[in-house]
Amino acid sequence: MTDTAIDTAMDSAGTEELLSDLRAWLSDNWDPDLTVGEWWERLGLAGWAAPGLPTNAYGKSMARSDTVLAQQEVVSFGALGAPAGLGLLLAAPTIAAHGTQEQIDRYVREIVTGQKAWCQLFSEPQAGSDLAGLQTRALPDGDEWIINGQKVWTSGGQYADLGMLLARTDPDVPKHQGISYFAFEMLQDGVDVRPLKEMTGHALFNEVFITDARVADAALIGGRNNGWAVANTTLMNERAGLGSGGGNAAGGGLAQPGTVMGMLTRRVGDLVGERAGGAETKRTGTKKETSAQKSQQPGGALGAMRGGATMLISVAKSRGVNSDATIRQDLARLYTLGELGRFNGLRMKAVKEQGGDIPGMPNVAKLSMSQIVRLTRDLGLRIMGPGGMLHAYDVDDKAALKHATGDPFAGGITEMALFAQAPPIYGGTDQVQRNIIGERVLGLPKEPNNDRVTPFSQLPKNA
Numbered sequence: 001m002t003d004t005a006i007d008t009a010m011d012s013a014g015t016e017e018l019l020s021d022l023r024a025w026l027s028d029n030w031d032p033d034l035t036v037g038e039w040w041e042r043l044g045l046a047g048w049a050a051p052g053l054p055t056n057a058y059g060k061s062m063a064r065s066d067t068v069l070a071q072q073e074v075v076s077f078g079a080l081g082a083p084a085g086l087g088l089l090l091a092a093p094t095i096a097a098h099g100t101q102e103q104i105d106r107y108v109r110e111i112v113t114g115q116k117a118w119c120q121l122f123s124e125p126q127a128g129s130d131l132a133g134l135q136t137r138a139l140p141d142g143d144e145w146i147i148n149g150q151k152v153w154t155s156g157g158q159y160a161d162l163g164m165l166l167a168r169t170d171p172d173v174p175k176h177q178g179i180s181y182f183a184f185e186m187l188q189d190g191v192d193v194r195p196l197k198e199m200t201g202h203a204l205f206n207e208v209f210i211t212d213a214r215v216a217d218a219a220l221i222g223g224r225n226n227g228w229a230v231a232n233t234t235l236m237n238e239r240a241g242l243g244s245g246g247g248n249a250a251g252g253g254l255a256q257p258g259t260v261m262g263m264l265t266r267r268v269g270d271l272v273g274e275r276a277g278g279a280e281t282k283r284t285g286t287k288k289e290t291s292a293q294k295s296q297q298p299g300g301a302l303g304a305m306r307g308g309a310t311m312l313i314s315v316a317k318s319r320g321v322n323s324d325a326t327i328r329q330d331l332a333r334l335y336t337l338g339e340l341g342r343f344n345g346l347r348m349k350a351v352k353e354q355g356g357d358i359p360g361m362p363n364v365a366k367l368s369m370s371q372i373v374r375l376t377r378d379l380g381l382r383i384m385g386p387g388g389m390l391h392a393y394d395v396d397d398k399a400a401l402k403h404a405t406g407d408p409f410a411g412g413i414t415e416m417a418l419f420a421q422a423p424p425i426y427g428g429t430d431q432v433q434r435n436i437i438g439e440r441v442l443g444l445p446k447e448p449n450n451d452r453v454t455p456f457s458q459l460p461k462n463a
């Protein structure tokens with residue numbers, strides 16, 4: 001990839017044209033007096049909630065890097081952004097790729113318009129990295145399936161209307177061949193969601209116990225026993241999204257989609273007004289970006305960490321440690337890693353526009369994100385000095401911490417440090433990403449095992 005090709009990708013006339021279409025559309029359609037649900041209906045049906053989706057699935061077939069720019073454009077215009085969450089990041093592109101048009105018109109439509117929130121019911125106590133070893137069972141019963149099993153690490157499960165459920169539909173074939181992928185209703189008898197509180201003080205994820213719950217055969221995505229291929233589409237989107245700009249996926253936006261959070265009936269201008277510190281007008285095309293809006297911009301882990309470098313530079317200055325040579329070096333390293341991620345995104349876009357691909361790039365993006373979050377954690381705590389050992393969990397304590405340290409960023413830095421353990425694990429651990437690059441990109445031999453030929457029911461199991 002030459003510099004010129006990268007410049008071409010950055011300055012692509014197509015991108016500018018799409019963004020200018022978006023600005024015109026926002027001028028005509030943004031109305032703070034709508035409810036959140038009504039606004040998301042407009043945004044989603046016009047193809048601007050998830051413009052990376054194909055045109056038959058409520059999108060505009062835009063390149064991933066362009067979709068990040070489009071999301072930023074919506075926010076910087078002063079409008080409420082797309083209904084962030086695992087539905088938009090994972091379920092929608094998966095159903096767009098493997099679902100029937102009827103399934104797309106039901107599930108993807110509900111996602112892009114924010115009506116339903118989704119969670120990912122993949123991992124189990126004995127099946128994380130070895131996901132194909134999952135034991136949740138689906139037994140056919142007329143035109144339905146009966147589901148029994150346990151999931152864990154289910155992010156946002158407590159707020160979800162639906163889950164991307166992987167369940168075993170045939171234990172008598174090798175493990176990858178007997179799995180199916182369902183759009184599973186969470187709000188039904190037999191689904192017990194138990195939040196797990198983390199050291200950050202939040203309960204991001206849950207245990208989910210499923211006992212004789214039901215799912216319609218019509219909710220089977222991609223066909224019976226074809227769930228492994230469908231799940232790989234979800235995982236590929238997860239890795240690429242986490243690495244390059246879907247980080248709001250876990251629900252970091254101003255408003256959460258779905259029926260459980262109860263935000264759909266709120267006036268959308270009130271939410272945007274809260275973000276902008278009270279100022280909210282019916283916009284007519286002028287662009288004004290507040291710092292609060294900037295901090296809400298999507299951009300995922302890499303985007304956040306690029307912001308992280310800028311934020312840490314200003315904290316280092318305010319604490320008088322910006323002349324420390326090792327801190328300066330690490331700040332430069334952090335900034336450089338963020339820029340590398342951005343340029344890799346542009347390389348990918350340029351290659352895709354020419355009909356090519358860079359194998360392993362989503363895995364590299366995810367590994368790069370792990371490196372960035374670890375460096376952000378270590379550097380942030382070094383900049384904070386002894387103050388980095390203090391953390392606050394509730395509003396009053398946060399105010400007291402700010403008062404004691406005199407630093408408005410103190411709580412944010414320790415929060416990031418506590419959360420830094422998570423990104424190298426979710427979406428597939430660093431070791432698993434390296435295995436994939438080794439085996440599928442570099443062509444190295446797989447670890448020897450008989451998983452691919454022995455029926456799942458005959459494999460040894462821990463539980």
Ligand SMILES: Cc1cc2nc3c(=O)[nH]c(=O)nc-3n(C[C@H](O)[C@H](O)[C@H](O)COP(=O)(O)OP(=O)(O)OC[C@H]3O[C@@H](n4cnc5c(N)ncnc54)[C@H](O)[C@@H]3O)c2cc1C
Pocket residue numbers: 119120121122123124125126127128129130152153154155156204205421422423425426427428429430431432435
């Ligand atoms: C914050 C967070 C949110 C999550 N959200 C979700 C969610 O919403 N839905 C969902 O389904 N899952 C979710 N996960 C689960 C996540 O996908 C799993 O934690 C991950 O796949 C690892 O599985 P495990 O925890 O069972 O660890 P294990 O698979 O038991 O791994 C333990 C250790 O062994 C290493 N290891 C395992 N196998 C190999 C191998 N073959 N080669 C080399 N090293 C190996 C791993 O790298 C790791 O260091 C989430 C996880 C986290 C941390």
